[in-house]
Amino acid sequence: MRIIPIDSVDAPELSDFARLTDVALRRALEPAGGLYIAESTKVISRALAAGHIPRSVLVHDRWLADLEPLLAEHPDVPVYVGTESALEALTGFHLHRGAMAAMHRPVLPPVEEVLEGARRVVVLEDIVDHTNVGAAFRAVAGLGADAVLVSPRCADPLYRRSVRVSMGTVLQVPWTRIDEWHDAAPRLHAAGFHIAALALADDAVSLDEFAAHPPERVAMVMGAEGDGLSRRALSAADTVVTIPMAHGVDSLNVASAAAVALYALRVPATSQRDRVPESSA
Numbered sequence: 001m002r003i004i005p006i007d008s009v010d011a012p013e014l015s016d017f018a019r020l021t022d023v024a025l026r027r028a029l030e031p032a033g034g035l036y037i038a039e040s041t042k043v044i045s046r047a048l049a050a051g052h053i054p055r056s057v058l059v060h061d062r063w064l065a066d067l068e069p070l071l072a073e074h075p076d077v078p079v080y081v082g083t084e085s086a087l088e089a090l091t092g093f094h095l096h097r098g099a100m101a102a103m104h105r106p107v108l109p110p111v112e113e114v115l116e117g118a119r120r121v122v123v124l125e126d127i128v129d130h131t132n133v134g135a136a137f138r139a140v141a142g143l144g145a146d147a148v149l150v151s152p153r154c155a156d157p158l159y160r161r162s163v164r165v166s167m168g169t170v171l172q173v174p175w176t177r178i179d180e181w182h183d184a185a186p187r188l189h190a191a192g193f194h195i196a197a198l199a200l201a202d203d204a205v206s207l208d209e210f211a212a213h214p215p216e217r218v219a220m221v222m223g224a225e226g227d228g229l230s231r232r233a234l235s236a237a238d239t240v241v242t243i244p245m246a247h248g249v250d251s252l253n254v255a256s257a258a259a260v261a262l263y264a265l266r267v268p269a270t271s272q273r274d275r276v277p278e279s280s281a
Contacts, residue, residue, distance in 0.1 A: 001064075001067070001068060001071055001075065001077075001079045002075065002076060002077060002078050002079060003064070003079050003081055004078050004079065004080050004081065005080075005081055005082070006080050006081065006082035006086050006087075006090070009082075009086055009089045009090040013056070013078070013080075014058075014080060014090055016033075016035060016037075016055065016056055016058075016102035017037075017056075017058045017080075017090055017091055017100065017102065018090060018091070019091075019092050020037065020091045020092055020093065020160060021091070021092035021093055022092070026159070026160070030156075030158075030159070031105070031156065034104060034105050035055055035102045035103060035104060035105060036102075036103055036105055036156075036158035036159070036160070036163065037100055037101070037102060037103070037160040037163070038052075038100060038101045038103050038163060038168075038171075039097055039099075039100045039160055039163065039164050040097035040098070040099065040100070040164070040168075041063065041066050041067065041070065041097075041098065041099050042167070042168060043163060043164065043167075043168040043171070044057075044067075044070060044099060044100070044101045045070055045168075046168035046169075046171045046172060047101065047103050047168070047171050048070060048073075048074075049171075050106075050171045050172065051106070052103045052104065052106055052171065053074070053103065053104045054071070054074055054077045054101045054102065054103050054104075055077070055101075055102045055103065055104055056077060056078050056079075056080065056101070056102045057071065057077060057078070057079045057080065057099065057100070057101045057102075058080050058082075058087065058090070058091075058095075058099065058100050058101070058102075059079060059080070059081055059098065059099040059100075060081075060082070060083075060084060060087060060095060060098045060099065061081050061082065061083065062098065063098030063099050064079075064081055066098070066099070067079065067099055105158060108175075108176040108177060109174070109176050110176070111149065111176055111178055111184075111187050112187070112191065113176075114147045114149070114174045114175065114176045115147065115187075115188070115191040115193070116191075117146070118146035118147050118174075118217070119146060119216065119217050119218070119267055120144075120145040120146055120217075120218055120220070120262065120265060120266075120267065121145060121146055121147045121148065121149060121193070121218075121219045121220070122136065122140050122145055122147075122148050122149070122219075122220050122222060122258055122262070123148075123149045123150075123151070123178070123184075123195075123219050123220065123221040123222065124136060124148060124149070124150045124151065124154050124222055124254075125151045125154065125221060125222065125223050125224070125229055125230060125233050126151050126153045126154055126223065126224050126227070126230065127150075127154050127155055127222070127223070127224045127254055128153075128154075128155050128224060129155060129224075129225075130155045130156070130159045130161040130162040130165070131161055131162070131165050132155075132225070132253065132254050132255055133150075133154065133155045133156075133157055133159075133162045133165075133166075134157070134161065134162035134163065134164065134165030134166035134170065135165050135166070135253075135254075135255030136148070136222065136254060136255045136258045137157060137162070137166040137169050137170045137173055137175075138165070138166045138167055138169050138255070139255055139258045139259040139262060140169070140173050140258065140262065141166075141169035141172055141173050142169075142259075143259060143262040143263055143266060144262075144266060144267075145173075145262050146174070147173065147174040147175060148173055148174075148175040149175065149176060149177070149178045149184070149219070150175065150176075150177050150178070151177070151178060151180075151184075152177060152178075152179065152180065154177075157170045157175060158170060180232070181230075181232040181233060181235070181236045182232075184236070185236035188219050191217070192216065192217045193215075193217045193218065193219040194215035194216075194217060194218050194219070194238050194239065195219050195221060195236055195237045195238045195239075196210065196218050196219065196220050196221065196237065196238065196239050196240075196241045197221040197223075197229055197233055197234055197236075197237035197239070197240050197241065198220060198221065198222055198223075198229075198240075198241050198242070198243070198257055198261060199223065199228055199229045199234060199240050199241075199242065200228070200242055200251065201234070201240045201242070203240060204240040204241060204242040205239060205240070205241055205242070206241070206242060206243075206244050207241055207242065207243045207244065207260070207261060207264050208244065208264070210239060210241045210264075210265075211264040211265050214265050218265055220241075220258070220261050220262070220265070221233050221236075221237060222254045222257060222258055223254070224254070225251075225253065225254060228251075241261070243257060243260055243261065
């Protein structure tokens with residue numbers, strides 16, 4: 001490995017990792033710079049398995065040996081090594097997972113490519129909380145759905161918190177961004193998808209009823225907590241579906257709702273699109 005001890009946390013070559021807790025700064029810098037942050041050796045491993053290319057790596061000196069086999073095919077990538085206090089001063093938090101990598105962002109695939117062969121997809125509309133986005137991806141991966149589509153104003157799935165909460169599954173599950181509903185709905189319909197919006201509405205059907213005889217291909221649309229789905233999303237839906245609730249609770253967290261709906265609408269494993277979890281992009 002190309003190991004470089006950290007002499008000064010103000011060195012310009014460390015800018016990829018500077019002030020990681022400054023959300024406004026990172027939102028501006030990371031997409032514009034074409035990078036995202038993979039945190040922990042497990043997530044770095046999943047990013048590399050997905051074919052993503054590291055630009056630089058930051059590691060606590062105690063964790064250096066764990067990184068060596070992961071970076072065997074990337075000997076020219078600089079690996080910046082420092083003490084616990086140096087890393088905390090640089091990043092703004094305690095790096096208890098030992099390592100992180102600045103990864104080059106992959107080019108997002110076309111919507112049609114992501115939908116090809118899929119039977120269950122989740123559409124995240126305007127969800128601004130990165131934790132919820134990451135948790136929704138984890139539900140998609142764990143419950144065997146095929147892909148995720150995110151709206152233009154949805155939070156970045158490759159933001160550090162999203163990647164961490166998802167346990168790196170945002171690097172495994174096929175996903176891309178969709179355009180506004182006037183374009184997205186026709187593309188979903190052209191691919192054979194029934195659009196099911198999860199929302200409260202007078203004409204909604206229960207999830208139990210919908211899951212009893214589900215369409216062959218379903219795109220489940222989830223909205224942000226509080227505001228819920230937009231009128232445009234509800235207008236684009238073929239069916240509005242609601243999860244029956246008790247004790248006066250009207251809704252679930254979006255990731256929990258996604259998990260419940262995906263479980264109810266699951267298809268046999270032999271029917272799902274073949275994916276290799278540790279190597280899929």
